[in-house]
Amino acid sequence: MGDKGSIWLPDAMSTFANEVDALFWFVFWTSTVLFIAVVAAKVYFMLRYKRTDETSVPEPVHESKLLEAAWIVVPTILVLFVFIWGFDVYLKMNTDPTDAYQISVMGKQWAWEFEYAEGVTAFSEMYVPVGRPVKLMMNSQDVLHSFFIPAFRVKMDVIPNRYTSLWFEATEPGEYQIFCTEYCGTTHSGMLAKVVAVSEEDFAAWIAEQSQDLPPEQLGEQLFAQCAACHAVDGSAKIGPALNGRFGTDRKLADGSTVTFDENYIRQSILDPASQVAEGYQPIMPAGYSSMSAKQIDGLVAYIKALQ
Amino acid sequence: MSDSASSSINYLNNDKSIKSWLFTLDHKRIGIMYLIAVSLAFLAGGILALLVRVELMAPGETIMSADAYNQAFTLHAVLMIFTFIIPAVPAVMGNFVLPIQLGAKDVAFPRLNLASFYIYLLGACIALGALVVGRVDGGWTFYTPYSTSVGDGVLFITTGVFVMGFSSILTGLNFIVTVHKMRAPGLTWNRLPLFIWSIYATSIVQVLATPVIGITMLLLFLEKFLHIGIFDPALGGDPVLFQHFFWFYSHPAVYIMILPAFGIISDLMGTFSRHQVSGYKFVALSSVAIAFLGFLVWGHHMFVSGQSAVSSVIFSLITYLIGIPTGVKVINWVSTMYKGSVQLKTPMIYAISFLFTFSIGGFTGIMLGVLAIDIHLHDTYFVVAHFHYVMMGGNVIAALGGLHYWWPKMTGKMYNETLGKIAAALVFIGFNLTFFPQFIMGAQGMPRRYYDYLPEFQSYHLWSTYGSWVLGAGLFLILFYLIASLKSGKKAGLNPWGALTLEWTHTTTPPNPHNFEETPIVKRGAYDYHLAKELFASGGEVSEVVTSGK
Numbered sequence: 001m002g003d004k005g006s007i008w009l010p011d012a013m014s015t016f017a018n019e020v021d022a023l024f025w026f027v028f029w030t031s032t033v034l035f036i037a038v039v040a041a042k043v044y045f046m047l048r049y050k051r052t053d054e055t056s057v058p059e060p061v062h063e064s065k066l067l068e069a070a071w072i073v074v075p076t077i078l079v080l081f082v083f084i085w086g087f088d089v090y091l092k093m094n095t096d097p098t099d100a101y102q103i104s105v106m107g108k109q110w111a112w113e114f115e116y117a118e119g120v121t122a123f124s125e126m127y128v129p130v131g132r133p134v135k136l137m138m139n140s141q142d143v144l145h146s147f148f149i150p151a152f153r154v155k156m157d158v159i160p161n162r163y164t165s166l167w168f169e170a171t172e173p174g175e176y177q178i179f180c181t182e183y184c185g186t187t188h189s190g191m192l193a194k195v196v197a198v199s200e201e202d203f204a205a206w207i208a209e210q211s212q213d214l215p216p217e218q219l220g221e222q223l224f225a226q227c228a229a230c231h232a233v234d235g236s237a238k239i240g241p242a243l244n245g246r247f248g249t250d251r252k253l254a255d256g257s258t259v260t261f262d263e264n265y266i267r268q269s270i271l272d273p274a275s276q277v278a279e280g281y282q283p284i285m286p287a288g289y290s291s292m293s294a295k296q297i298d299g300l301v302a303y304i305k306a307l308q
Numbered sequence: 309m310s311d312s313a314s315s316s317i318n319y320l321n322n323d324k325s326i327k328s329w330l331f332t333l334d335h336k337r338i339g340i341m342y343l344i345a346v347s348l349a350f351l352a353g354g355i356l357a358l359l360v361r362v363e364l365m366a367p368g369e370t371i372m373s374a375d376a377y378n379q380a381f382t383l384h385a386v387l388m389i390f391t392f393i394i395p396a397v398p399a400v401m402g403n404f405v406l407p408i409q410l411g412a413k414d415v416a417f418p419r420l421n422l423a424s425f426y427i428y429l430l431g432a433c434i435a436l437g438a439l440v441v442g443r444v445d446g447g448w449t450f451y452t453p454y455s456t457s458v459g460d461g462v463l464f465i466t467t468g469v470f471v472m473g474f475s476s477i478l479t480g481l482n483f484i485v486t487v488h489k490m491r492a493p494g495l496t497w498n499r500l501p502l503f504i505w506s507i508y509a510t511s512i513v514q515v516l517a518t519p520v521i522g523i524t525m526l527l528l529f530l531e532k533f534l535h536i537g538i539f540d541p542a543l544g545g546d547p548v549l550f551q552h553f554f555w556f557y558s559h560p561a562v563y564i565m566i567l568p569a570f571g572i573i574s575d576l577m578g579t580f581s582r583h584q585v586s587g588y589k590f591v592a593l594s595s596v597a598i599a600f601l602g603f604l605v606w607g608h609h610m611f612v613s614g615q616s617a618v619s620s621v622i623f624s625l626i627t628y629l630i631g632i633p634t635g636v637k638v639i640n641w642v643s644t645m646y647k648g649s650v651q652l653k654t655p656m657i658y659a660i661s662f663l664f665t666f667s668i669g670g671f672t673g674i675m676l677g678v679l680a681i682d683i684h685l686h687d688t689y690f691v692v693a694h695f696h697y698v699m700m701g702g703n704v705i706a707a708l709g710g711l712h713y714w715w716p717k718m719t720g721k722m723y724n725e726t727l728g729k730i731a732a733a734l735v736f737i738g739f740n741l742t743f744f745p746q747f748i749m750g751a752q753g754m755p756r757r758y759y760d761y762l763p764e765f766q767s768y769h770l771w772s773t774y775g776s777w778v779l780g781a782g783l784f785l786i787l788f789y790l791i792a793s794l795k796s797g798k799k800a801g802l803n804p805w806g807a808l809t810l811e812w813t814h815t816t817t818p819p820n821p822h823n824f825e826e827t828p829i830v831k832r833g834a835y836d837y838h839l840a841k842e843l844f845a846s847g848g849e850v851s852e853v854v855t856s857g858k
Contacts, residue, residue: 005752007748008748008751008752009751009752010752010753019680020680020681020683020684023678023680023681024675024681024684024751027674027675027678027681028675031671031672031674031675034671035667035668035671038638038639038642038663038667039663039664039667041642041643042642042645042660042663042664045642045643045645045646045648045650046645046650046652046660049581049645049646049647049648049649049650050650050651050652051582051649051650051651053649054844054847055844055845055846055847056582056649056844057582057649057837057838057840057841057844058582058583058647058648058649058837058838059647059838060583060584060836060838061583061584061586061643061646061647063586063587068587068590071636071639072632072636075632075635075636076632079628079631079632079674080628082628082674082678083624083625083628083677083678085678086624086678086679086680086681087621087624087679089679089680090617090620090621090679090680090683093680093683094617142453142457143453143454143457144451144453144454144547146612146687148687148753148755150684150752150753153680153683153684154683154684155612155683155684155686155687156612156614157612157613157614159541159547159548159614160453160541160547161541161545161546161547162614164614177753177762179753179755180755181686181687181688181755181756182451182687183378183445183446183447183451183454183757184454185378185445185446185454185458186374186375186378187374188378188757188758188759189374189755189757189758189759189760189761190760239374282375284375
């Protein structure tokens with residue numbers, strides 16, 4: 001069912017994406033035809049009525065009431081038609097099916113967190129079943145964010161003081177990009193994730209797999225997805241310092257002192273990021289990660305410790 | 309006649325001291341001072357835009373860090389919108405042209421007019437002070453709670469915008485009174501140049517909308533110093549409320565930016581077609597109607613903000629109501645040329661370019677007004693492109709047309725027409741090359757305000773950056789030949805374009821300090837060329853200027 005995209009629009013992979021696209025193409029082609037007409041008239045008049053005689057003064061044109069009425073009435077009908085059509089599709093996009101599968105989405109600088117009813121938490125990848133409506137209940141831990149999946153044609157702001165929601169139904173298995181589209185600070189453009197749409201069976205299998213208790217290092221690897229916008233694990237500097245191969249070494253801090261990069265340093269940096277800022281970096285790490293559980297922090301420590 | 313006229317006393321040479329400029333009450337000199345100030349703002353904002361485009365040539369870091377980029381695009385927007393576009397046409401051309409087109413000696417309150425200029429400078433300094441006291445990023449919209457969480461910059465910016473807004477209020481008030489009370493005998497409302505009508509409509513918006521930014525500022529201060537929760541969720545406030553306040557001011561502000569452009573285009577189409585502007589009454593009154601309707605559509609910026617679906621539906625509908633008169637105006641401008649006598653001088657080339665770029669801005673505006681489509685396009689480069697097609701393709705291209713049109717009257721010198729046409733072509737090509745690819749990448753999903761981006765968007769970004777260089781070259785060429793014309797330009801005649809409005813027919817070039825030797829008496833409408841055939845019969849200078857032998 002999913003339609004291939006074009007130069008203008010990405011692939012259409014949700015149930016209502018095709019309806020949005022149909023409307024887009026109607027406005028696009030109507031506008032193009034009218035635009036060409038305006039430009040053609042303009043160019044024709046420009047050439048046809050070019051001034052040749054400096055003394056000539058053309059007579060005023062008797063304005064045709066019928067023509068004037070036509071160019072008010074016709075556009076009005078056209079835009080009302082488009083408005084009603086747009087309203088109809090908008091209603092569909094706004095009315096979530098009552099049997100939708102619900103996922104909680106938390107936006108925070110600069111990562112997305114997905115919580116499933118089964119108790120599973122995911123970070124960089126949001127698994128969803130194909131062919132079943134999915135409703136996202138979204139909230140922000142800090143500033144405004146906006147949740148955007150181009151392939152599904154859905155977008156909704158994510159706000160700190162209330163829930164907002166959106167729904168979609170994926171039509172085909174695949175991976176689709178998630179963007180943050182409300183400016184949220186330094187690494188706004190790194191606040192990315194993927195939707196992974198899979199069949200019902202694969203989805204159930206994924207949930208079951210995620211529900212098992214992971215060993216700390218694997219848990220840490222999974223959690224690290226929310227750190228990856230700012231911290232590399234291949235030695236390159238991003239907004240924050242790279243974290244591989246650092247364990248057990250001395251680290252110079254911005255205030256000139258030196259600490260050992262050990263378990264306590266990692267823990268301290270998560271709970272109170274501004275207290276021990278590495279030399280050469282800005283104290284911009286959000287404090288929001290301090291809400292992690294002790295188990296999660298253990299996992300991250302184990303993961304970072306093992307990074308080569 | 310032109311020799312004797314231009315060798316006499318004019319507003320530029322009657323007193324050349326610096327003091328006579330800084331304390332001048334002459335609307336023409338105040339207009340020139342605004343021209344210098346907004347040109348500097350445009351230059352600074354433009355250089356920032358070029359830097360932003362270079363940074364975006366490749367994903368990841370190209371020439372600056374993420375924080376530097378975020379501040380650069382924010383500063384570009386603040387400079388361009390609040391210190392350049394909003395004052396550009398009303399304060400520069402409105403000040404210089406409006407009283408003369410009315411047949412008046414000056415605006416109604418000349419001292420207030422000078423005060424407006426200094427208040428504008430003060431406001432601009434306060435807004436720029438935000439950069440010194442703290443970090444300002446996130447674009448010109450300053451949505452809370454992000455903007456208030458990074459420092460006090462937003463307080464400075466809103467204060468600066470409010471102070472500059474006061475300058476707009478005073479200018480607007482001044483113009484409204486001037487238009488009502490100081491028209492020359494015979495200059496009825498139906499005979500007014502359309503430039504006056506549009507500046508008049510703009511003035512209404514300036515007076516009514518600007519107080520809202522003042523209220524917003526006050527609420528931000530209350531929250532900051534008395535900890536009353538208004539916008540900050542941590543204190544029980546609502547960040548979406550800030551968006552309502554912001555757009556309740558900023559959407560009308562968009563009309564402050566575009567209505568004056570409509571006025572310039574009307575004057576250019578009439579003059580260079582030597583023809584009555586088609587649908588004069590409609591064009592005149594629809595500007596005023598747009599000014600009022602402009603207050604009722606702010607919610608179309610907030611379809612995905614969390615505002616109620618019902619509000620979104622209503623805002624979408626009203627948005628179309630405002631789109632129709634705008635579309636009809638475009639048809640009127642095009643049909644003005646029908647059976648006219650079209651002369652393609654540089655200002656007219658800008659007017660023709662405007663019809664092209666502004667129409668694209670308008671059609672994409674209709675696209676964005678459709679509820680279901682806007683959800684996909686909101687906050688992507690599609691919106692960035694639409695905005696620039698309206699603001700730059702609309703306002704700036706019209707302002708360039710107006711600047712070239714009135715330049716001979718302002719300075720007494722002609723610029724180089726060939727260079728003028730080359731620059732107009734560069735601006736047109738460069739502009740479209742810069743912003744058209746942004747429509748495509750926006751529809752593909754590229755979000756705005758991104759420092760880094762996915763590799764599939766790079767080719768569009770590259771074209772856009774190349775375009776910005778062509779555009780920049782065109783604009784620098786204009787700067788170059790306009791300044792050169794002051795030194796070596798040909799002397800301008802009284803009425804090089806054969807226009808029928810009073811600044812061309814009844815004043816010397818440049819005008820004398822009091823505009824007119826004697827009060828003009830108006831016997832025809834601004835575009836009634838067919839009633840002035842005898843003036844054109846000789847094929848020479850069209851002028852009724854009275855120099856009374858001086």
